[in-house]
Amino acid sequence: KKLRQKVQILALTATATPRVQEDILDKLHIPDAYIYQGSFNRKNLYFRVERGKVPEAYIADYLKKSQGEAGIVYCSTRKSVDSMYSYLKEIRGYSVGKYHGGMEKEEREESQNDFLMDKIQVMVATNAFGMGIDKSNVRFVIHANLPGDLESYYQEAGRAGRDGGRAEAILLYQEEDISTQRFFIEKNEEIDEDFKREKLHKLDKMIEYAELESCYREFILSYFGEARVKNYCGFCGNCRKQTDVQDLSVEAQKVLSCIGRAKESIGQSTVTNILLGKADTKMKLKGLDRLSTFRIMEEKEIPWLEDFIHYLLSEGYISQTAGSFPVLKLNTQSWDILQNRRKVLRKEEEEVRFSMQRNPLFRKLLRLRLEISEREKVAPYIIFSDLTLWEFAQFRPKTKYEMMKIQGVGNQKFTHYGEEFLHCILEEEELR
Numbered sequence: 035k036k037l038r039q040k041v042q043i044l045a046l047t048a049t050a051t052p053r054v055q056e057d058i059l060d061k062l063h064i065p066d067a068y069i070y071q072g073s074f075n076r077k078n079l080y081f082r083v084e085r086g087k088v089p090e091a092y093i094a095d096y097l098k099k100s101q102g103e104a105g106i107v108y109c110s111t112r113k114s115v116d117s118m119y120s121y122l123k124e125i126r127g128y129s130v131g132k133y134h135g136g137m138e139k140e141e142r143e144e145s146q147n148d149f150l151m152d153k154i155q156v157m158v159a160t161n162a163f164g165m166g167i168d169k170s171n172v173r174f175v176i177h178a179n180l181p182g183d184l185e186s187y188y189q190e191a192g193r194a195g196r197d198g199g200r201a202e203a204i205l206l207y208q209e210e211d212i213s214t215q216r217f218f219i220e221k222n223e224e225i226d227e228d229f230k231r232e233k234l235h236k237l238d239k240m241i242e243y244a245e246l247e248s249c250y251r252e253f254i255l256s257y258f259g260e261a262r263v264k265n266y267c268g269f270c271g272n273c274r275k276q277t278d279v280q281d282l283s284v285e286a287q288k289v290l291s292c293i294g295r296a297k298e299s300i301g302q303s304t305v306t307n308i309l310l311g312k313a314d315t316k317m318k319l320k321g322l323d324r325l326s327t328f329r330i331m332e333e334k335e336i337p338w339l340e341d342f343i344h345y346l347l348s349e350g351y352i353s354q355t356a357g358s359f360p361v362l363k364l365n366t367q368s369w370d371i372l373q374n375r376r377k378v379l380r381k382e383e384e385e386v387r388f389s390m391q392r393n394p395l396f397r398k399l400l401r402l403r404l405e406i407s408e409r410e411k412v413a414p415y416i417i418f419s420d421l422t423l424w425e426f427a428q429f430r431p432k433t434k435y436e437m438m439k440i441q442g443v444g445n446q447k448f449t450h451y452g453e454e455f456l457h458c459i460l461e462e463e464e465l466r
Contacts, residue, residue, distance in 0.1 A: 045064070082270060083206075085208075089178040128156065299361060352364060
């Protein structure tokens, strides 16, 4: 207000509802300011709520399935952080650290650095953890307790999947958490009654989200003032439940046709690349990019297609040879599907996992990145993101030129790290 009229003011914030935006304009005395708001929609985040689960048991089981992926577990109190940490680390033996305001500064910094450097898999923390942390390869965020408002929840959940890869945001909901949050609000003597009412209103919205039966994503976007109309995103826990059983016969025919047209001579990763329209030099020399099935499923994403091929194998719709270089083969059931004598009906799982860890080369590249990070004393994701390593594992670049075409590889990155990763990829190719 005291600034001269010609001074321009730029106000920046995140996760602000329309009401909060109005309050900011009022407090800064800039009622006629131009508002630019980016989309709140994080399309790569899979939202779901699990009701009535025992948090410790659920999270321990989840970590068993997550195959070494990085994640954050948020708890509502310091006591619950200590309890969860002890259970996961000391009783179940998982690679976890903890972080809350009651710890010494040196302890917090050590735990935070261990997480950033991939020395531990999971951080168990209160909401004191995360501000200013930009770890790109976090694959899941689990809230073991109900947060006090959607702003906090969405900001914390948004720490997953910052590399653009698929990630999960899971809320564990127990009704007793409501009384804990109400206690925090009612006993806070530093806020007046109006602010308490506002916080209780926000808590009600958080509870509404936790008990929702329609689309989680649409509810969040609507809350932040992003108008939506369809109420179905197709990629959250509730939308998946609505899907129930899918007829994937056409998708299966495309996969089977690809195997057949390649004369049943290729493995899973090559089938995936053909269907997505991704061909390296080796594939082009074999003429695989000229197959009629090349790029026929380009609208699908790599994790989905890999998961689907695993499903076809597990259901016996295709077969696979034994040995070091397994090849996919058609069988009697394959021909029944191709000739429309059998349908492929798949029940949608509530728990949708898109683990990259199945790929042996990807795991090898992760180990190399960790070795380099320890040697250079930098966080692993600063070297190359998980998504870039995943592209290396899929396309297997053989030259600097091929590697430089992959997103996340520039001249500086290649100069520092490229040769080591190329050597790792070529070494794996020789083993094939």
